[in-house]
Amino acid sequence: MADELYADPRLVAVYDAWNGGRWDVEHYVSVARTLGARRVVDVGCGTGTLAMELSEQADHVTALDPAAGMLHAARAKAGAEAVTWVQGTAADLPESAFDLAVMTGHVAQVFVTDEQWAATLGQLARVLVTGGVLAFETRNPAAQAWRRWTPEDSRAETVIAGQRVESWHEVTEVRDGTVSFTTHHLLGAGPAEHVESRSTLAFRDLPMLERTLEVAGFSVESVQGDWDGSPFTEASPEIIVMARRV
Known part of the structure; x- marks a missing residue:
């Protein structure tokens, strides 16, 4: 995970400028709308671009990030009071509290070791209700x-x-x-x-993602290969996953 980027206020401002209009935000807002999710957690929320959008349609949005600098910038935005901002990791969230968990901005890739990734998936399964959905993307290593x-x-x-x-x-x-x-x-x-x-x-490939999700208690429901909704192929730039807690 980057270090100074999340601590230096000047670099947080750079991050916010580059990520204010991300192409993935529309996708995850659409996922929440289609599912009718009322309780949503944005894991690795950064400066809150997606969380703010989700708060316009969900009853309760929690935005989670370990970086105080990111959350400071997020809380300063107009309308930030509609979101519950939490500094920490998925281990700090309550059990069975959410219908939908999202990880955007390739956050799934910052869990570098297999142990970190498995622990995070396990915690997300814990905080989702049975039948709840985890939605995230990662770059296709191929x-x-x-x-x-x-x-x-x-x-x-x-x-x-x-x-x-x-x-x-x-x-x-x-x-x-x-x-x-x-x-x-x-x-x-x-x-x-x-x-x-x-x-x-x-960089984890799709078979590895499927295996680790299954071990954590998820069933993969759909996989897209890009933000235009195209199906995943070996040449796809992205692996965009929706998995349900079973």
Whole structure:
């Protein structure tokens, strides 16, 4: 998991600027609407983009994140009082409290070890009612998205509070189903301040996801390969899962 990105207020602002209009938000809002979910938990909520949208249709939305910096930014947004913000992990949630749990923004990949992933799935099964749904996505390892995480292909610029920000990725290691990379940020102009954040993500294929979900007490109901609703294939960029607690 990235370190400075979730602690430095300047980088939290960069994260919020890049993720304010994510393409996955519409998908998960649609899932909640289709299921008629009234009690929803957003696991790894970041700065709260999805949780705020979900609060407009669900009776109770809990937004969970271990990073105080992310939650501070989320709570400062207009309408944030409609969401219950919790700093912590799934282990801190009450039992059988939710109809739907979502993990967006590739949060499923920050659980790097198999033990971390299994423990998280077990906790999510605990907090969902019987028949409740877990919805999440992860990058398809066969698509090798990290090959595009180069300074040339990933460089982007934005302006936050009048300050220019330039960012790019650089992969440092690919090993045993994980990818480690550094995100570089240049803040301001002439001379710009260089800030780095380091991350490691796990890439799990569909058979492994299905096995671990089954062990945790879930039954996979659907798998999509992209945000347009297309079915999953080996060439799909995403693995977008809906699984039901049985």
